[in-house]
Amino acid sequence: MTQNEAQIFGPINDREFRLTTKFNAPAATAFAICKGIVLIQPQVGSSDKVNLILRPYTQPITGFNIKYFIYRGLDKSSFFAADQVIEKSDTSSDLINKVNKDFLSFHQKENEPIPPFLAKYLGYNPLVQEDALMIDSFFFKETELVEENGSSSEIDATAFELPLVEMGESLGNFSGAEAGIDIVLNYGDYQLPLPNEEFVFDLAYARAKEAVITLDNNLSDFKKKVKREQIFQFLDAAAFFGFHSDGGKVKIDHNGTKVSKTAGAIYDEVIFNFKTKNRLYLYIQSDRTRSYNFYGNYTISEGNANSIKIGNSLTGLTEGVYGIQGWPIIINEAVQGHQESRNKLFLQLVTDNHINTMLYGQVAEIENAQHNNFCNAEDLRLPDSPEGIPSSFTKIIELSNPAVGPEGAKVNVASFNILIYQGRVYNYLRRQVLNDQNQSIAVYDQPNFFDEVFHGIQAMSLLKAGNYGYYLISHQKIKLINHYYGKEQKGISAVQSVIVRDRIKTGTAYTGRITYLTDSVDQLKTNVSTTSKISTDIKGISSVSASNEDNYEYQLPEPFYHTLKPFTDNAQLINGLILNTSDQSIPSKIILGLSEVENELLKSLIAGKNMYNSSLVLIDLFEDGSEFISTENIWFQKYKVGIVGEENGQLKLYLPENDIMVYSLDRKYHFSDEYSKNVKEEVKLDLILDLDIYM
Numbered sequence: 001m002t003q004n005e006a007q008i009f010g011p012i013n014d015r016e017f018r019l020t021t022k023f024n025a026p027a028a029t030a031f032a033i034c035k036g037i038v039l040i041q042p043q044v045g046s047s048d049k050v051n052l053i054l055r056p057y058t059q060p061i062t063g064f065n066i067k068y069f070i071y072r073g074l075d076k077s078s079f080f081a082a083d084q085v086i087e088k089s090d091t092s093s094d095l096i097n098k099v100n101k102d103f104l105s106f107h108q109k110e111n112e113p114i115p116p117f118l119a120k121y122l123g124y125n126p127l128v129q130e131d132a133l134m135i136d137s138f139f140f141k142e143t144e145l146v147e148e149n150g151s152s153s154e155i156d157a158t159a160f161e162l163p164l165v166e167m168g169e170s171l172g173n174f175s176g177a178e179a180g181i182d183i184v185l186n187y188g189d190y191q192l193p194l195p196n197e198e199f200v201f202d203l204a205y206a207r208a209k210e211a212v213i214t215l216d217n218n219l220s221d222f223k224k225k226v227k228r229e230q231i232f233q234f235l236d237a238a239a240f241f242g243f244h245s246d247g248g249k250v251k252i253d254h255n256g257t258k259v260s261k262t263a264g265a266i267y268d269e270v271i272f273n274f275k276t277k278n279r280l281y282l283y284i285q286s287d288r289t290r291s292y293n294f295y296g297n298y299t300i301s302e303g304n305a306n307s308i309k310i311g312n313s314l315t316g317l318t319e320g321v322y323g324i325q326g327w328p329i330i331i332n333e334a335v336q337g338h339q340e341s342r343n344k345l346f347l348q349l350v351t352d353n354h355i356n357t358m359l360y361g362q363v364a365e366i367e368n369a370q371h372n373n374f375c376n377a378e379d380l381r382l383p384d385s386p387e388g389i390p391s392s393f394t395k396i397i398e399l400s401n402p403a404v405g406p407e408g409a410k411v412n413v414a415s416f417n418i419l420i421y422q423g424r425v426y427n428y429l430r431r432q433v434l435n436d437q438n439q440s441i442a443v444y445d446q447p448n449f450f451d452e453v454f455h456g457i458q459a460m461s462l463l464k465a466g467n468y469g470y471y472l473i474s475h476q477k478i479k480l481i482n483h484y485y486g487k488e489q490k491g492i493s494a495v496q497s498v499i500v501r502d503r504i505k506t507g508t509a510y511t512g513r514i515t516y517l518t519d520s521v522d523q524l525k526t527n528v529s530t531t532s533k534i535s536t537d538i539k540g541i542s543s544v545s546a547s548n549e550d551n552y553e554y555q556l557p558e559p560f561y562h563t564l565k566p567f568t569d570n571a572q573l574i575n576g577l578i579l580n581t582s583d584q585s586i587p588s589k590i591i592l593g594l595s596e597v598e599n600e601l602l603k604s605l606i607a608g609k610n611m612y613n614s615s616l617v618l619i620d621l622f623e624d625g626s627e628f629i630s631t632e633n634i635w636f637q638k639y640k641v642g643i644v645g646e647e648n649g650q651l652k653l654y655l656p657e658n659d660i661m662v663y664s665l666d667r668k669y670h671f672s673d674e675y676s677k678n679v680k681e682e683v684k685l686d687l688i689l690d691l692d693i694y695m
Helices: 094-109 203-207 221-233 237-243 263-271 596-606
Strands: 016-018 021-024 029-031 036-042 049-056 066-075 145-148 151-154 170-173 178-185 212-214 249-254 257-262 280-285 308-311 318-320 330-332 342-349 358-363 397-404 415-422 428-434 440-445 471-485 488-506 509-523 543-548 551-555 560-564 567-569 572-574 577-581 591-595 611-620 635-647 650-654 661-664 669-671 687-690
Touching: 036 203, 049 170, 049 203, 066 170, 094 170, 178 221, 178 237, 212 221, 237 263, 237 415, 249 263, 257 263, 263 397, 280 342, 358 471, 358 488, 397 415, 415 471, 471 509, 488 551, 509 596, 567 635, 577 669, 591 596, 591 661, 596 611, 596 635
Parallel strands: 280 415, 428 650, 591 669
Antiparallel strands: 016 212, 021 178, 029 170, 036 049, 049 066, 066 178, 145 151, 249 257, 280 330, 308 318, 308 342, 342 397, 358 415, 428 440, 471 488, 488 509, 509 591, 543 551, 543 687, 560 577, 567 572, 611 635, 635 650, 635 661, 661 669
């Protein structure tokens, strides 16, 4: 394998970013990087090449999810001859051997004559598959049957089964010319209405010779910035394989024998021929899951557009802009003069030292983290100046990554780091008001601890809704929460979010409900922190239960459960919900429950607007930490629910015409009256339907 500068992953210029790691390969065998499901598509512009999409069944990196591996430029004859799958032979791949065996076994079992093994039975049917079809529609297909002459058969469009391959099994051969591989991160198995701001994974993308993000000249500056964010979902193949040198292993085929390579052997024998073998890619995700300084709130000062200090030594940090050629990523290839086995990258980020300042190394080794790759506001804060002026920078953050090379000339082993950081408050436009001179004045507000958690309000399940419209959607972009314990914020969790649609019995009828809730991925735990006692729900298992076959009502996974505490608000009796755990730990989840009607009202605020990256917000109706108290002497919080999104480059708040009010008794479980009023204290579980979610 060889690679030249024109084939490498990354920025080409300020308008183009290559997502495909291209290379020149002999007619060698391609192997499955992990256990996964295979879809094959033609490569555009070629009659003898195909691209292969491998969707992981088992993730190759624990806790870090890959959506697709896309192999570009495989030899079509390794798979098909005309419109049929090739037969098993001494030179055919493990994939071809397996599908032929399964096909033969199926028809023999049915005592049927063996029909031609058509390529379309493996999902390869380009004449009827339009470029606009989403790749996910193949992996999440719903079988459709038609009745004809008293018998049912599957319609042609869904009459295929995608094969499953094991890690290390041979797939087919590269064509002997230019090839490539895309590595795509998974944000969750959902779909958004089109058009949307996310990268479009359709067959046009799957069939391309290579993938490049190109910024059209007619796009506004804001839309260009939004499009640049899409690079966060892609990795350089050299960095992916090089990442495994830090305690992992890569299996390669050596003359038909599978050999595991670790540490320096991964550099020498797996990635050495990549031009990017010494690149460290640093991605920093910040406010509202956007890249660091996306909103311009991390510039050092009004007259200084720099937003970061960075360097290869503690004393060598210099100011700079986060990004390269306008793309939101840092690429470090510096040679370092030491004799250790790891290179260091030092950085300081801009902060206003507020209580929700926090840092998490999702994929990184932060050597001076407070604990398990987390830093809270206190840990990140530098001492004030002698004049009492707070520092506008965090402490120096030390990132450590594997290095190779002779003493005094240590180079990076290609890898990637992902940091998640929130360090300076941003504003959103709340409303316009008229002043005494009848002039329109903008009124701004700031988010609370809740407001960055729940995105994807318009998301739809990739699977057909189950009984009575039940579905569950997982959003896998990591967010940080500084939890409330009592009236104090003193515990950080890194979370994913889940949206559940269920229904609850209301007398003789049923009401649809939407529950937004978090699943913890990691937590800051120290010997003295409150979070050392909080619940661990990292397993992220959810279930739907029914007291009988006519009622599907969501039940929280163990160890979580709710208790009821009714209270009165302005003469209205509210069925209060409190989040508890069966193991007596402090609940770590954040939950928002709305009726389906209320949720549709919020979704309608987005429809028809040119809005990006919308999220749910709670507008506090209590001020300065004070709360409401009911006639039963119960303290409670009360909020209005709204949407904040990006419109023409500005963050704006939208509220429905009729207020949607939600309550909380513990700052954990937030609920509207319509959501909670029919919830019972205890639910007898006659049926549990476990939903396996591969994350």
